[in-house]
Amino acid sequence: MCAAAPAAATLGDAAAIGNYVRARLADTAGAPEQAVTGYAALLAQQPDDSAIALRAWRGAMAAGDMALALRAARLLDARGVLPAEGRILFAAEAMTMRDWAKARLxxxxxxxxxxxxxxxxxxxxxxxxxxxxxxxxARLQGRLPGLTAAYGNEQRALLLLADGKAEGGVEILRATGGNGSSIARDAVRIAAASRLTSLGQRDAALSLLSEDDVDLAAARALVARRRLPGAVTTAAAGLSLLLVRLAEDIQRQQPTPIALSLTRIAGMLDPRSDAAHLLAASMLAADGRSASAIGALDRVDPKGPWVSRVGDARAQLLVQRGEADAALAFATRATRAKAATAQDWIRLGGVQSAMAHHGEAAKSYARAIELNQAAGVDPGWTLWLLKGGAYEQAGDWANALPALKKAAALAPDQAAVLNYLGYAQLERRENLEEAERLIRRASELRPKDSAITDSLGWAYYIRGNLPKAIETLERAVAGQPDEPTINEHLGDAYWAAGRRIDARYAWRAALIGAEGQVADRLRDKIDIGPQANP
Known part of the structure; x- marks a missing residue:
């Protein structure tokens, strides 16, 4: 494997070419910390090459090397090709230095x-x-223009709290409600509650922290001990939290390196910002950079309110890295602690499910439900669905069915719950009329969901309505043409209707993505047709 040398490098410059190749290979392998070493050396050797400076910029942001990012940004700025978020980096640098004139420029x-x-x-x-x-x-009073309004009111509340004006800040935050995405939303509430606690406004702090949110519930406990970190009292910390909010919004709309850059700048502004490190870990994990993601998680305060979220993320990363046994050991240790929570058992259940230990996972979810109920906390439909689904996958239908029915009773408008319960009954050929009703309702709630459309078509097939089954399954295939199960179902419906050529065509389409026993079954169908009712 080789990589082309940068345009500005002299072919005879072996050191420059070597640094470039090593950096590019490390970048491709998802090892940004190793990549930045090569980029830093290359930037020193080729300071006039904008392409190298841009690679160094991106590599530095991926690795969180803000010194290199600033070097690259200055070179890019001098050549008029600075990325837009580079201006924010310069403003952030000035704020950390408390150089207000430079910040204003x-x-x-x-x-x-x-x-x-x-x-x-x-x-x-x-x-x-x-x-x-x-x-x-006062700068953020009145009607704010466009996108400024989306962030301005929340930031005005934090500014008022930073200036010790508790009542005004709390009033604004209560009015803004719980809108927004999880890490940034919770971070704002935690920052406000921390500041209110320091101002002696404990009741007001607690009013901002919902008991239904795991992280906010943990923050409530810390308020009681007057140890809740995260208050925003400086310009740097305020800008940090603003960038966390903006980066998370951008990432949710369209994953992009800009979002990670903004998150890294947030971490530079406030190195103790748990929200910035958590968000960076989430982005890095989504990009397959698990080692870097774990490094970001290591920077989160182990005694702060985010402990549970960090544990969940760490367990998931270990599973993704192929270290399932380590994930299991990590999750199991947490459940053996005296202060083990329902969330600890949910985490263990998730790891067990990922390892296909479904029976054990079901018991972990059951234990989480017991702990929630003992604490007077509603477990919610999601946990009942996890328990029922784990029992169902373990082949324990007797325990699965009541849990799934409980989930459906708690969430009659949740398409995923209705579809799961309906399809599981279809597969067992029981309560067919009720199963079809559940799936039809799920399809009404999510008409463009191909998996649910497939379930509905399969319900029609099982109940003998072939014309409607074929029409519905064809819509499902059009929405997800490479999904093996949907294509197999359509082939079975074609075969039952006497359309043998169409059936074999559909089964061949299903075979493309099928593996193991499913692939063997499809080959048999293509050769001799179905041998028994599915």
């Missing part, structure tokens, strides 16, 4: 270049707060 450039100009009023408000220039939150 950086914000001017952000506004001029327009990519992130909607942040400018908020950034100026935090600079005013840091510099002590008047009531900083």
């Amino acid at each position: 950086a914000i001017d450039r952000i506004e001029e270049e327009q990519a992130f100009e909607f942040l400018a009023p908020i950034l100026r408000a935090w600079v005013d707060q840091g510099a002590g220039d008047g009531p900083s939150a």
Whole structure:
């Protein structure tokens, strides 16, 4: 395997070519920490090469090497090719240095270049707060334009709290409700509650922390002990939390390196920001960089409110890395502690399910339900579905059915629950009328879900309505043409209707993605047709 040398490198410069090749290979292998060593050396050798500087920038952001990111950003800026988020990095650097004049100049450039100009009023408000220039939150009063409004009210609340104005900040946060995505939303609430605790407003702090959210419930316990970290009292910490919110929103809409860059800048602004490290870990894990993700998790406060979320993420990463036994040992240890929680047992159940230990997983989920009920906490439909699904996959239908029915009773408008219960009964040829009703309702709730459409078509097939089965299964295949089960079901329906050529065509399509016993069954069907009722 080889990589082409950068355009600006001299072919005779063996050191430059070697650094480039090593960096690119490490980058491709998902090892950004190793890649940045090569990029840093190459940047020193080829400082006039914009392509190398850009690779160094991206590599530095992936690895969280902010010193290299700043070096690369300055070179890119000098050549007029600085990525838009580079302006935010310059503003962040100025804020960490408390150089308010330099920060204001950086914000001017952000506004001029327009990519992130909607942040400018908020950034100026935090600079005013840091510099002590008047009531900083006043900049965000009144009707805010466009995207600024999406973040401005929340940031105004944090500014008021930073200035010790508890009542105004709490009022705004209560009005904004729980909108937003999980890490950023919870981080704002935790930051506000931490600041309120330090201001002696314990009851107000607790009012912002829901008992139904695992992380916020943990934060409530820390408030009681006056040990809740995360307060935002500086401009750097305020901007950090703003970037966490923005990065998570961007990542949810479209995963992109920009989101990770913003998250890394957030971590530079506030190295103790658990939210920034958690979000970075999530993005790195989604990109297959599990070692880097674990490194980010290691930076989260082990005594803070995010312990449960970190444990879940660590267990999932170990499974993804093929270290299932280590994940199982890690999850099991947590359940053996005296203070083991329902979430610890849910985590263990997830690992056991990933290892196909479904019977053990069902017992773990059952234990989680018991702990929640003992604490007066509603386990919720999701946990009943996990328990029922684990029993069903373990072949214990007698225990699966009541758990699945409980989930459906708690969540009559959750398509996933209705479809699971209906399809499981179809497969066992019991309660067929009820099974079809459940799946039909699931399909009404999610008409474009190909898996549910397949279940509905299969219900029609099982109950002998072949024309409707074929029409419905054809729609399912159109929505997900490479899914083996849907194609097999369509082939079975074609065969039952006497359309033998169409049936074999559908089974061949199913065979493309099939493995193991499923592939063997499909080959038999293609050769001699179905030998028994499915």
